[in-house]
Amino acid sequence: MFSKACEYGIKAAIFIATKSYEGERVSPKEIAQEIDSPQAFTAKILQALVKNDVVSSVKGAYGGFEIDKSQISSIKLSQIVNAIDGDSIYNGCGLGLHTCDEAHPCPVHDKFKAIRNDLKLMLENTSLEELALNIKSGVSFLKV
C-alpha cells in the first residue's frame, strides 16, 4: 500500500509531534529507535519532510527535528504521503494504465475509484494531532 519510506515517514512525523508538544527536538537516532527503522534511511526521509514543510529542522549543536506546536493539528496524513510517495495513490490506475481516465477506464475503474477515494478522504481528514495524542495516551503504538 505505502512504501517503506512512507511508513517510516508517517511514524517519524508522529513521534516528532509527540516530542514537540513537550518542546523537545529529536535526532534521527532517537527517531529510528522509537519507530524501529534504519537510522540513515530515516534521516533521508526526514529531509523530504523538511522540504515539504511537514517538519522543520535545526542544524548544529542542540539542533534536531521538530514541528511547530500550533501546526500539528493542521498537518494531514495526506501531506506526508504525498511528500514521500507522490500522488499516484490518489490518481493512479489500479491496473497500471498510463492514466486513470473516465473515458478510457480499466476493468476495475469504478470499483477501484471508490476505494481510492475513501482512502484519499481518510488521509485528508486525519491530522497528525489525533495520531500523536493517541500515541501519548498509550492507545496506539509505533513499533513491534
Place this chain on the structure above:
Amino acid sequence: MFSKACEYGIKAAIFIATKSYEGERVSPKEIAQEIDSPQAFTAKILQALVKNDVVSSVKGAYGGFEIDKSQISSIKLSQIVNAIDGDSIYNGCGLGLHTCDEAHPCPVHDKFKAIRNDLKLMLENTSLEELALNIKSGVSFLKV
C-alpha cells in the same frame, strides 16, 4: 497498491476469460500484446495462476491458457490478488508493524482497517465474469 506482477495477472486473467468464452486458448505472446506487458514475465505470472487454479494450461501443440467457461463467474478478483501478492493486503498493518493486532494497534489502525476491509470486500465480490464481459462489450480497456 498492487504489484506490477499482480496488475499483469489480473489483466491476463480477464483476457483469457474473454477468449475462453469463444472456446479459444491463448499464448503468453498474444496475452502480452493484448495487455501491453513483458511476455516472459507475464508467462511466469501465468504459472502462478495455474498453480492456484485460476487458469488452466494445456502444453504442446495447439495448447495455451484457458479458463473453464463454467468457472469464470465463480472466480473472484481476490483469488488472483491472493495468488500473486499474498494476503498482506488483507491482513497487513498499514504502517508495517509485524502484525495488525487489535490489542496493539498502530496509529492508523482503525481508519486503515476500514479501507482495507472495503478493498477486501470489493475484491471478494468482483468476479472475473463481470470484468471480462465489460471488456467484450467495449466499455472498459486492458491497455494504454
Place this chain on the structure above:
DNA sequence: CTTATTTCGGATAAATTTATCCTATTTATA
C-alpha cells in the same frame, strides 16, 4: 576563534522486484 554537535547531501551498496533468456518437457499431428 575553536570545538563539538548536528543536519545536509552525494556516493555507494544491498535487497527486492521486474524482466529476459535458454533449455527441458509435453503433446498434437503428419
Place this chain on the structure above:
DNA sequence: TATAAATAGGATAAATTTATCCGAAATAAG
C-alpha cells in the same frame, strides 16, 4: 516415430527500492 509447437522452470540480468557511509555545512557554547 519424427517433428513442430507450446508451457514449465531454472538461471541470469536490469531496474527500483531500501539501506549505509562519509564528508560538507551550519550552529551553539566555551
